[in-house]
Each structure stands twice: as structure tokens, then as C-alpha cells.
Amino acid sequence: MSYKATPYNFCPVCGYPLQTSIIDTLPRRTCPECSYVHWGDFSLGVGGLLWHDGKVLLVQRGHNPGKGMWTIPGGYVDQGESIGTAIVREIQEETGITARPLSIIALRDRPTEKHDTYVIFLMEFMGGNLQAQPEEVSDLGFFTLEECHTLPIPALTLSALQASHSASQGLVLNPDVDLIGPLSTLYQMP
Known part of the structure; x- marks a missing residue:
């Protein structure tokens, strides 16, 4: 875009x-x-890889850019919102599923006219029932990695899926470091 x-x-x-x-x-x-x-102009987005019973949660985009493509749920971080809170909110809004972040497993940096950064979390399933948000999602479901290879999936999503399937952990939240600012969070290697 x-x-x-x-x-x-x-x-x-x-x-x-x-x-x-x-x-x-x-x-x-x-x-x-x-x-x-x-x-400068900046945007910050988040995506969540959520494995449950050997399958990953994907959504089919209901609008452009990428209408019809299958991807991980996610979206933009609101001003004053932490990235961890944003991915929990986005997954809940788009899919009806409650999840919590386990670690950060990937980061895409795209410094174009508007510097665009996208943080990908590995998530843990907490509960809920699949329910697509009709404004953004035309379909959704849980898929095996093999099934994912048959779907129209962007390269970034497929790469993150493959990495998450083999990785046990990435950068994790460290709440024990005293940071400046009440919403500040630190993710680091365990």
C-alpha cells in the first residue's frame, strides 16, 4: 500500500x-x-499468530488492500495503547477469540513515505468462539500449516507461520524493569 x-x-x-x-x-x-x-509520518501495526490444537487462526481480508487474501488477524495500534493490548483487542474484534501474547516473533520495518512498522506476536488461545467482524473479515478459521500452503497468503504471513511453527519463543515481556512512562513495556530475550 x-x-x-x-x-x-x-x-x-x-x-x-x-x-x-x-x-x-x-x-x-x-x-x-x-x-x-x-x-515524519509513522504507523505501527500488530499481528497475532495463534496456534490451537495444531492449527493456526487466519482471517480472509474483506476489503483492499489484499481483499480475499488469508492472513493473521491484526491491525493498527491506537495512540496511547500498548502493542500487547492492541493485538489482544484486534484478535477479539476480528475473530471473537480471546488470546494473550506470549512473545514477539517477528518485526517488519518498511521505511517508505510513511514509516510502517509491523510487530508479530505469538499468541496463546484463551477461549471464545469464531465470529468474523463483517467490516474487515469475509471468512476465518483454523488451518494446519499444510492447508495454509494451499491458500492465497502473503509472503510475510507465510514466513511468520513457518517460523512460529518451529520456534518455541521470541522476545518476551519483562515487567520487572522500571521504565519511564506508565504505558512503557519492554520485550527482550528470556
């Missing part, structure tokens, strides 16, 4: 007209009145 950011003309903090300044050798939109700097 291509995204072309429209440059800011006015400061989102104080409303003063922005100017272009060179910071760290790059042109950046800055405010001469309040010192605001526009560092």
Missing part, C-alpha cells in the same frame, strides 16, 4: 506557519515560534 504524506503548513501545536530547516542533514518542517519539529 502506498501512502503519500501531505506536508504540514502550520504548526499542530501553536498554529504558527512552519518553515523548512535542515536537522540531522534532512529537511524537516519546524516551527520558529514554539520549536515544534515534524520528525
